[in-house]
Amino acid sequence: MRNTIGEVAKKFNLNISTLRYYDKEGLIPNLEKNESGIRIFDEEAVSALIAIECLKKSGMSIKDIKTFIDWCQEGDETLKERLEMFLARREALQSQIKELESTLNYIEYKVEYYTKAVTDGTEKMVKETMSNPRLLNLQ
Amino acid sequence: MRNTIGEVAKKFNLNISTLRYYDKEGLIPNLEKNESGIRIFDEEAVSALIAIECLKKSGMSIKDIKTFIDWCQEGDETLKERLEMFLARREALQSQIKELESTLNYIEYKVEYYTKAVTDGTEKMVKETMSNPRLLNLQ
DNA sequence: CATAGACATAGACCTAACTTTAGGTTTAGG
DNA sequence: CCTAAACCTAAAGTTAGGTCTATGTCTATG
Missing domain, CATH: 1.20.5 (Single alpha-helices involved in coiled-coils or other helix-helix interfaces)
Structure with a gap:
């Protein structure tokens, strides 16, 4: 499972910009990039996205989701x-x-x-x- | 039932400005004002607010609620x-x-x-x- | 090996639904 | 009758959560 941003966007039905925005906000920890800077979504990144989508649906703000993601890293x-x-x-x-x-x-x-x-x-x-x-x- | 904006705001747990905003957007048809311009919320206005709150909770946008309110007037x-x-x-x-x-x-x-x-x-x-x-x- | 399509960044822009501000008028109670 | 609290308008500001633009680099394929 080594998806590019476009593939992941399609799978999750999210805009590519949205994924980049989530990355910028730190919602996708340890998101790999190759030598030339291209994002590679591995299993960990994908399961972060699954969690994000679910927490979003439960009404959580991006900021609070970020707090949770940080806790997971700690x-x-x-x-x-x-x-x-x-x-x-x-x-x-x-x-x-x-x-x-x-x-x-x-x-x-x-x-x-x-x-x-x-x-x-x-x-x-x-x-x-x-x-x-x-x-x-x-x- | 002749409520002022402050009383209605309290009843519905809405900000006074929100009520004025709804009025400006045309969500409260036939909202009376006295000689000096003060809004008086009669039964019709209150039941419009009940409908607005409910439609909001159902996920409708202000714009679509407005369309409905207009239909009611027609x-x-x-x-x-x-x-x-x-x-x-x-x-x-x-x-x-x-x-x-x-x-x-x-x-x-x-x-x-x-x-x-x-x-x-x-x-x-x-x-x-x-x-x-x-x-x-x-x- | 050219080139279209996918990727990158930084930063500006957008939208909905309020909320606040500035400056002024009305009104109810002591 | 004074004054604080409640009301008014118009317009600017706010917030969340994206989305778009400009400009440039990478990469897969005929």
Whole structure:
């Protein structure tokens, strides 16, 4: 596995510039370069990218991902910090999911609402007959 | 219900400037002002804000929210567009939730991993013995 | 062995969604 | 009636996370 930046960009569906930006920010530790300066993404670099993508999806900022990557480089000293970070991430994700589910609920109400309205050809009747669940969530 | 901007900001946990910005962008249709230019948020304005917050949480941009708000002002002509928008939002939310769940999975693996590592006092053993589920998702 | 296509760097630019600033007006309470 | 707190506008500034540009070097292939 000795990928060039273009190949990796394609695999991860990231812009080449984004990969260079991540490298500049220090998110890809020990990224090799050949004699003429061309980046070679080995297995370690690729698994860093996998972690980066996942942490990004979990809502972490680039800066905090960088902190994590640095901890990984520092070795066993930082195991506790890393565990705590993942515990916090888990919490964050769980509440994000809950919030999205409640948002989905509102959206589903709206789908129902507008399905009826489209059938009727007007919003009038639906407006009067459908009780709105919004207030349960938001007020 | 005749709220000033400060009261509404507190209720929705938004910055006052954010509310003025939403108003400027046309997200709060028919927002009343008194003789001296002070905004008065009536029930209609508040329910616009409820919708805005929800659509924001579903990942919609301000610009797209504005489009929706405009459709609402245009009346029954745009019922179909609105229904289609909510159907698309529902899709988007559902796949967002799925993605977060799969991310949570990875995070949970990491929690296990680091819990063991912290117990051991080192990453060495865990690194060798725990199979990594990352590749299932990402390669 | 020429050359198109992929790579490099530094630094400027972009976008969304606010947030802050400057300078001024309104209003509620003691 | 004074004044602090809350409101106003217009416009500049901020932040994150890229993305693009200019300019130049490398390299794979016909």
